[in-house]
Amino acid sequence: MIIGIPADIEDMxxxxxxxxxxxxxxxxxxQEKKTGYFVQNTAATAQGGAxxxxxxxxxxxxxxxxxxxQLGENAAMVLRDAKIELYKSxxxxxxxxxxxxxxxxxxxxxxxxxxxxxx
Amino acid sequence: MxxxxxxxxxxxxxxxxxxxxxxxxxxxxxxxxxxxEPNGHLFLKGPVLxxxxxxxxxxxxxxxxxDGCKKCVDFCQFNALAYTGKRVLVFDxxxxxxxxxxxxxxxxxxxxxxxxxxxxxxxxxEDTTLYTGMLNTxxxxxxxxxxxxxxxxxxxDTVVIDCPPGSSCVVMDSIxxxxxxxxxxxxxxxxxxxLKMVHELVSLFKKxxxxxxxxxxxxxxxxxxxxxxxxxxxxxxxPWSDELGRYNAEGxxxxxxxxxxxxxxxxxxxxxxxxxxx
Numbered sequence: 001m002i003i004g005i006p007a008d009i010e011d012m013x014x015x016x017x018x019x020x021x022x023x024x025x026x027x028x029x030x031q032e033k034k035t036g037y038f039v040q041n042t043a044a045t046a047q048g049g050a051x052x053x054x055x056x057x058x059x060x061x062x063x064x065x066x067x068x069x070q071l072g073e074n075a076a077m078v079l080r081d082a083k084i085e086l087y088k089s090x091x092x093x094x095x096x097x098x099x100x101x102x103x104x105x106x107x108x109x110x111x112x113x114x115x116x117x118x119x
Numbered sequence: 120m121x122x123x124x125x126x127x128x129x130x131x132x133x134x135x136x137x138x139x140x141x142x143x144x145x146x147x148x149x150x151x152x153x154x155x156e157p158n159g160h161l162f163l164k165g166p167v168l169x170x171x172x173x174x175x176x177x178x179x180x181x182x183x184x185x186d187g188c189k190k191c192v193d194f195c196q197f198n199a200l201a202y203t204g205k206r207v208l209v210f211d212x213x214x215x216x217x218x219x220x221x222x223x224x225x226x227x228x229x230x231x232x233x234x235x236x237x238x239x240x241x242x243x244x245e246d247t248t249l250y251t252g253m254l255n256t257x258x259x260x261x262x263x264x265x266x267x268x269x270x271x272x273x274x275x276d277t278v279v280i281d282c283p284p285g286s287s288c289v290v291m292d293s294i295x296x297x298x299x300x301x302x303x304x305x306x307x308x309x310x311x312x313x314l315k316m317v318h319e320l321v322s323l324f325k326k327x328x329x330x331x332x333x334x335x336x337x338x339x340x341x342x343x344x345x346x347x348x349x350x351x352x353x354x355x356x357x358p359w360s361d362e363l364g365r366y367n368a369e370g371x372x373x374x375x376x377x378x379x380x381x382x383x384x385x386x387x388x389x390x391x392x393x394x395x396x397x
Contacts, residue, residue: 049198049213056192056201074210082203 003029003101004063004084005094010038016089016097020068020075021050027094028061031102036095051075058084067097068109076112121272122391123297125282125290125321127313131303132333132357135367136387137281138162139374140301143384147247148276150268152293153283154237154252154261161370163244170240173252173264174233175216180207184228191220191229212259237264239271265292286320294321299395300328301354301387304342311341318349327394329354331387354390355383 006017007025017023024044029036039061043053051071055078058066066079067087079086086109089097100106124137134151138159141147151159178191178200185207192200192207199213200220211234221229237254252268254261261283272278282293294300300321304314314330321328329352332343336359346353357363363380366373373380 043198046198049195049210052201052208052210052213053198056198059201059203074213078201078203078208081201081206081208 001031001064002062003031003065003067003098004058004061005029005067005089005097006041007038007094012036012095013093016067016069016092016094018069020066020071021054026054026057026061028063029094029098031098036098049074052078055079055082065101066109067101067106071109071112073112073114120299120392120395121276121278121280121297122299122301123280123282123294123326124301124303125294125317126284126303127286127316128305128309129284131284131305131310131313132331133284133303134158134162134281135363135373136301136303136331136333137279138372139380139384140388141247141279142245142372142374143381143388144277144279145246146277148272148278149247149249150271150278150280151249151251152265152268152289153281154254154264154289155283157251157253157281159249159281160240160242160251162372163242163247163249164370165242165244165249168241168243170238171267172235173237173239173267174235175214175263176218176231177211177214177216177234178209178220178229179232180209181228181230182206184226185224186226186228188225190223190225194219194223212257216263237261239264239267241271261289262292265289269296286316290317290320291324294324294326297326299391300324300326301331301391302328302351303331303333304345305333306335306340306342308341311345314342314345318345318351328352329390329394332356334359352394355387357383 005027006020006023007027008017022044025038043050051074055075059082065085067089069089087106088109124133126133141149151157189202192202197215199210201208236258240251242249250271252264283289304310335356374384
């Protein structure tokens with residue numbers, strides 16, 4: 001499984017990013033290869049449609065699982081259409097969450113908000 | 120001549136000023152550009168004579184023709200498209216209807232089709248013609264409706280444009296064709312702050328403008344202080360009045376109730392005409 005998690009800093013021991021669409025990085029972790037790397041979230045500074053663009057980045061990274069504290073409805077639509085599984089992050093680092101997921105200890109992400117988009 | 124009536128916040132009296140001003144002009148046209156909550160028709164009452172839907176072109180993707188090249192996704196500056204591995208998703212409300220994706224698609228898999236976002240209603244009240252823009256609930260931007268409203272009038276018409284509150288895109292759109300802007304302000308610190316916002320906006324557009332101080336109380340008025348500080352022309356002071364409040368609440372037009380109000384708004388109109396002709 002390839003896992004994607006929003007991140008505020010490029011450190012796998014750092015915290016999970018507070019926002020899905022607006023966090024500056026994504027931590028991409030490959031469970032089979034046991035390696036992780038960071039990609040920049042080019043949607044973080046988008047004026048609009050950040051959730052859609054951010055979700056596209058994770059689709060392009062071939063993520064099969066996304067772990068996030070919350071998610072906007074547009075991003076959720078893209079991720080679900082790409083058959084990506086959505087889990088809610090817990091307190092702790094990015095790697096802590098990878099391990100929690102591995103142990104089946106993360107719950108499904110169900111609280112999808114309407115987005116923060118304003119015109 | 121086109122006179123735009125605007126204010127930095129709701130409830131200052133834009134519609135009150137617009138409705139009364141339109142009724143001291145012969146054969147006036149009233150454009151209600153406050154498309155999220157239009158209310159001019161509560162004063163200028165009349166049956167709807169015409170309804171025109173307003174639609175925006177939105178891309179529709181033929182999944183059979185799409186080969187997943189993602190050129191449209193990369194092209195879209197508004198992030199309205201996403202490719203999920205099997206198909207392209209279109210986010211209608213993010214789309215700005217630029218048409219770029221249709222042009223750029225090498226497979227000709229994208230066609231634009233109209234999606235209704237609201238409507239324009241035409242009414243007639245005495246010798247005033249009223250066009251009301253109405254944005255459907257849940258839509259994000261009414262600029263397309265305002266653009267169509269502005270197409271309803273010709274150069275010879277004398278037009279009152281009732282603008283949306285604030286200083287966002289829809290307000291800019293509403294004043295772009297105006298010959299003169301009337302800024303309505305309340306006598307409070309909040310009112311003065313909102314007056315400053317619209318004053319700065321109208322200044323950017325280099326439009327001539329004048330101020331109506333509404334609901335004045337006879338004592339301190341931060342909005343009046345702001346006008347003095349910036350050298351703004353105060354066209355009219357409308358004192359706080361239970362009577363005017365009652366007329367408003369009952370959807371009555373003050374200039375039709377009492378000569379003193381008719382004289383007040385005639386003076387306002389003459390003041391505007393004088394300014395525009397300079």
